[in-house]
Amino acid sequence: xxxxxxxxxxxxxxxxxxxxxxxxxxxxxxxxxxxxxxxxxxxxxxxxxxxxxxxxxxxxxxxxxxxxxxxxxxxxxxxxxxxxxxxxxxxxxxxxxxxxxxxxxxxxxxxxxxxxxxxxxxxxxxxxxxxxxxxxxxxxxxxxxxxxxxxxxxx
Numbered sequence: 001x002x003x004x005x006x007x008x009x010x011x012x013x014x015x016x017x018x019x020x021x022x023x024x025x026x027x028x029x030x031x032x033x034x035x036x037x038x039x040x041x042x043x044x045x046x047x048x049x050x051x052x053x054x055x056x057x058x059x060x061x062x063x064x065x066x067x068x069x070x071x072x073x074x075x076x077x078x079x080x081x082x083x084x085x086x087x088x089x090x091x092x093x094x095x096x097x098x099x100x101x102x103x104x105x106x107x108x109x110x111x112x113x114x115x116x117x118x119x120x121x122x123x124x125x126x127x128x129x130x131x132x133x134x135x136x137x138x139x140x141x142x143x144x145x146x147x148x149x150x151x152x153x154x155x
Contacts, residue, residue: 058068083093086100092115093100099110108115 054068054071057064058072060068079093079098082098082100086093089100090103091100092103092105094108094111094113094115096113097108097111099108101109101115105115107113
């Protein structure tokens with residue numbers, strides 16, 4: 001009986017050790033998750049500070065003028081790419097806030113600003129191009145008789 005008693009005690013002791021190790025590992029994992037969470041929070045705060053600094057000093061000449069200029073240009077590129085993506089999807093971007101709206105939307109769903117359709121803009125540009133093209137043709141036709149008169153009669 002003494003053997004089984006010692007075996008039972010050893011199993012119980014091993015179970016306690018395993019349980020304690022699992023508790024320690026769980027505690028460590030929880031602490032590591034909390035550390036990562038706090039590091040992410042700090043990183044977000046750094047980002048917010050940087051964004052606020054950028055907004056406050058984007059017109060400044062010193063000390064980070066080149067960096068500010070690069071950020072501004074990149075933000076413009078991003079906005080243009082968003083407009084292109086929206087256009088490919090048959091949608092349009094708000095000229096004020098940049099939100100993506102349905103192509104039929106008259107007002108922005110996010111900020112309420114009146115949105116002109118990108119398709120309407122293309123039609124207007126095409127119409128303007130056609131008008132300019134017609135004006136050029138008319139001007140050319142008007143110039144031709146004058147040039148012939150200046151050269152003299154054709155024999």
